[in-house]
Structure formats: structure tokens, C-alpha cells
Amino acid sequence: MQNFPSVLLQRAVQEMSRLPGIGERSALRLVLHMLRMDAARIDALAESLTQLVHDVHYCSKCHNISDTEVCSICSDRRRDASTVCVVENVQDVMAIEHTQQYNGLYHVLGGVISPMDGIGPSNLQIQSLVDRVQAGGVDEVILALSPTMEGDTTNYYIYRKLQSAQVRITVIARGVAQNDELQYTDEVTLGRALAGRIPFNV
Amino acid sequence: MQNFPSVLLQRAVQEMSRLPGIGERSALRLVLHMLRMDAARIDALAESLTQLVHDVHYCSKCHNISDTEVCSICSDRRRDASTVCVVENVQDVMAIEHTQQYNGLYHVLGGVISPMDGIGPSNLQIQSLVDRVQAGGVDEVILALSPTMEGDTTNYYIYRKLQSAQVRITVIARGVAQNDELQYTDEVTLGRALAGRIPFNV
Numbered sequence: 001m002q003n004f005p006s007v008l009l010q011r012a013v014q015e016m017s018r019l020p021g022i023g024e025r026s027a028l029r030l031v032l033h034m035l036r037m038d039a040a041r042i043d044a045l046a047e048s049l050t051q052l053v054h055d056v057h058y059c060s061k062c063h064n065i066s067d068t069e070v071c072s073i074c075s076d077r078r079r080d081a082s083t084v085c086v087v088e089n090v091q092d093v094m095a096i097e098h099t100q101q102y103n104g105l106y107h108v109l110g111g112v113i114s115p116m117d118g119i120g121p122s123n124l125q126i127q128s129l130v131d132r133v134q135a136g137g138v139d140e141v142i143l144a145l146s147p148t149m150e151g152d153t154t155n156y157y158i159y160r161k162l163q164s165a166q167v168r169i170t171v172i173a174r175g176v177a178q179n180d181e182l183q184y185t186d187e188v189t190l191g192r193a194l195a196g197r198i199p200f201n202v
Numbered sequence: 203m204q205n206f207p208s209v210l211l212q213r214a215v216q217e218m219s220r221l222p223g224i225g226e227r228s229a230l231r232l233v234l235h236m237l238r239m240d241a242a243r244i245d246a247l248a249e250s251l252t253q254l255v256h257d258v259h260y261c262s263k264c265h266n267i268s269d270t271e272v273c274s275i276c277s278d279r280r281r282d283a284s285t286v287c288v289v290e291n292v293q294d295v296m297a298i299e300h301t302q303q304y305n306g307l308y309h310v311l312g313g314v315i316s317p318m319d320g321i322g323p324s325n326l327q328i329q330s331l332v333d334r335v336q337a338g339g340v341d342e343v344i345l346a347l348s349p350t351m352e353g354d355t356t357n358y359y360i361y362r363k364l365q366s367a368q369v370r371i372t373v374i375a376r377g378v379a380q381n382d383e384l385q386y387t388d389e390v391t392l393g394r395a396l397a398g399r400i401p402f403n404v
Contacts, residue, residue, distance in 0.1 A: 003296050003299040003300060004296070005261075005266050005267050005268055005273055005274070005275070005292060005295065005296070006258070006259075006267045006268055006269045007269055008250070008253060008254045008257060008258060008269060009254060009258070009267055009292075011250045011253075011254075012250040012251055012253075012254040014250075015243075015246055015247040015250045015251075016247065016251075018239075018243065018247070019232050019235065019236070020231075020232070020235050021228070021231075021232075022232075026223070028292075028293065029222075029223075029293075030221050030222070030223075030224075031251070031254065032291070032292060032293070033221065033222050034221070034251060034254070034255060035254070035255060035258060035267075037220075037255075039255045039256060041217075041220065042251055042252065042255045043252055043255075044217055045217040045218065045220070045248075045251065046247075046248035046249070046251050046252045047248070048210070048213045048214040048216075048217045049214055049217075049218075049233070049236060049244055049247065049248050050244065050245055050248045051210055051213075051214075052210045052211060052213075052214040052233065052236070052237070053236060053237060053239075053241045053244045053245075054241060055210055056208070056210060056211070056237060057208075059207075064207050065207050065208045065211050065237075066207055066208055067208045067209055067210060071207055072207070073207070089234070090207060090211075090230075090234060091230060091231075091234070093207065094205050094206070094207070097205040098205060
């Protein structure tokens with residue numbers, strides 16, 4: 001696109017279109033919408049973004065985003081500190097918390113091993129997980145990464161690193177997802193669901 | 203969604219999700235991506251948005267967004283000031299400029315008449331168009347609104363308002379779009395294309 005009628009407009013559109021999934025056309029649409037919004041609203045948006053990127057903290061124990069040195073989950077004494085669930089990112093913590101089925105703590109890796117994207121173990125919070133387990137008090141490490149090649153590679157790497165430690169290592173169940181139709185389930189998932197069958201229980 | 207691990211994160215996500223077409227889930231994705239970007243980049247984004255909404259100007263003649271009192275198109279003496287093309291918004295000006303087929307000036311209405319959305323003639327730059335034509339020097343007004351019910355209503359309203367003025371009123375051609383397949387063209391478009399047929403010209 002070109003022929004922007006205003007340099008201010010052009011700059012705002014350019015900055016917006018640096019965000020993932022926002023092309024120049026949708027950036028223009030968003031920015032023109034902002035011009036119809038209350039200016040105070042845009043000030044609040046701009047300030048919240050600036051404040052976030054400058055003041056963000058990560059929990060010193062689990063590495064989740066936090067406003068405090070130790071996050072509210074890690075410092076909650078009602079939670080089971082002997083169980084640590086390893087996840088890729090903040091969204092995964094929020095998704096698991098949303099189930100209300102988990103009462104242990106987390107460890108946020110910040111990604112998965114992906115040589116294609118130049119992400120190796122040293123770019124992730126893996127050593128801090130090993131240190132955390134070796135410090136004692138952890139009985140079980142639950143691997144809850146996405147069931148992809150990268151997730152599986154990362155699971156295996158962590159498994160090897162923790163093998164010598166006195167800790168139970170588990171992985172979340174893989175099988176047919178709730179409400180999925182069997183005939184449309186891919187063969188790997190279906191094969192694993194069969195191999196991993198459990199006693200029927202009313 | 204709930205259970206945000208950080209108030210700063212929650213606030214940024216809430217502000218982002220006020221934008222059109224950005225739900226809470228994609229706002230979270232965008233904001234977490236920003237945390238991996240250079241903080242200076244986010245400062246530049248925030249500043250460009252704040253500056254735009256506070257310092258934006260509209261051309262006093264055509265009402266397009268402009269950095270100056272009169273925009274660069276209206277003040278360009280090489281352009282034909284006797285022809286005024288009426289469009290809905292900034293994007294339409296950019297689209298027409300992009301064709302490089304038009305050398306006249308514009309008049310940006312800022313929308314179309316839409317009673318359902320509470321937009322009447324007084325919310326648009328229609329009176330200023332009438333004033334502009336009555337001030338003289340305009341020979342032709344080209345109506346280039348979208349061929350929708352709202353666009354047609356607005357066309358007709360402007361036509362009635364300018365009827366008494368000594369000005370030629372035209373509307374952009376409607377017909378089958380370039381590269382559209384005839385069998386998939388809707389009946390209204392096809393009917394109009396037939397009715398509006400012109401002599402074949404090699």
C-alpha cells in the first residue's frame with residue numbers, strides 16, 4: 001500500500017502491522033477505528049502496553065508472568081508443592097487453571113525445543129527445572145507439552161535430564177478428544193488411544 | 203477467560219480486545235508476542251498511536267485525514283479542481299489514488315447514511331459538500347460510494363441536495379468485475395451490466 005494521506009497515519013499503521021497476523025490492510029482498519037474511539041481509550045491502551053513491556057516480571061520459581069517476585073500460584077500454601085506441571089507458555093497455565101482439575105505448581109519453559117527455529121535447550125527454562133527438582137521437595141513432574149514433534153523432543157530431553165533424580169515423571173494422557181468423531185480422528189491418535197486403553201469404569 | 207497471572211498483562215489484554223475483530227484470545231496472543239519483541243518497538247507503537255489520535259487533522263476542504271490544514275491532494279495545483287469524487291472513507295481515497303486513473307479532488311463523507319446504525323445525513327460531511335459545490339468552481343460531482351443499500355440511499359440524498367446546483371452528477375459504473383466468472387455473478391449485478399451495456403470498442 002502507499003499514498004498515505006498523513007505521515008502520522010502511516011507511522012501508526014506501520015507499527016501496528018509489525019504485530020503477528022496483522023497485515024497492512026487490517027492495521028489501517030484498526031488504526032482508523034481508533035480514530036473514531038475516545039482518545040482517552042487509546043491513551044489507556046498505549047500506556048498499558050508500555051507499562052507491561054517495561055514492568056513485566058517473571059516468577060523466580062516457575063517463570064510464569066507475575067506482578068510479584070514469586071507468583072500467586074507458587075506462593076499459595078494450599079497448593080501441592082510436590083507436583084510440578086511443565087508447560088510451554090502462559091496460555092497453557094491459564095488453560096489448565098481453567099479446568100480447575102489441578103492443584104500443583106507449574107514450570108513454564110517459555111517454548112519447546114525447535115532446531116528449525118533456532119530454539120535449543122539453553123533458550124528454555126530447562127536447567128532451572130532440573131535445579132528445582134534437585135533442590136528436593138518435588139515428587140512428581142508432569143510433562144504437559146503439546147503432542148507435536150517439538151513437544152515430544154522436549155519431553156524426551158527433560159526425561160533424560162531428570163532420569164537420575166528421585167522423581168516420578170508422568171505425561172498427560174493422549175487419546176481421542178471429547179466430542180471428536182472417531183472416523184475423523186487421525187491414525188496416530190487412534191492408535192495411541194487403543195494402545196493406551198484403560199479399564200472401563202462406571 | 204480469567205485467571206490472568208498478572209494485572210499488567212490482564213489490563214493490556216483488555217485494552218487490546220476493545221479493538222474490532224480482536225477477541226480476548228488473540229489479544230493475549232498479540233500481547234505475549236509483544237513481550238518477546240524489543241521494548242523500544244512497543245514504545246514506538248504506543249507513541250505512534252497516542253500521537254495519531256491527539257494530533258490528527260482533517261483537511262478543511264475534502265475532510266480526508268491530513269497532516270496539514272489543506273491536504274496534499276487539495277493543494278496540488280496540477281489536479282483538476284473542477285471534479286470532486288465523493289467517497290465514504292480514507293481507504294476509498296487510497297484505493298482510487300492507487301488506480302492512477304483519477305486526477306480530480308475528493309470529498310470524504312466519513313460514512314454512509316445508515317438509520318440502523320443511527321447515522322443520518324447530519325453525521326456525515328454532506329452539508330460541507332453542498333456548500334463546496336455552491337461556492338462554485340465544481341463542474342462534476344462523481345458519486346463513488348459502495349453499491350449497497352446504504353450507499354444508494356446516500357447517493358440519492360446527495361443527488362436531491364445538489365439537484366438545484368449547476369453541476370453534473372455522475373456515478374461510477376456498475377457491472378461485472380474484472381476476472382469474475384459470469385455464472386457466479388449475482389443476478390442484480392448481471393442485470394445491471396446488461397442494461398448498462400456500451401458499444402464495443404477495440
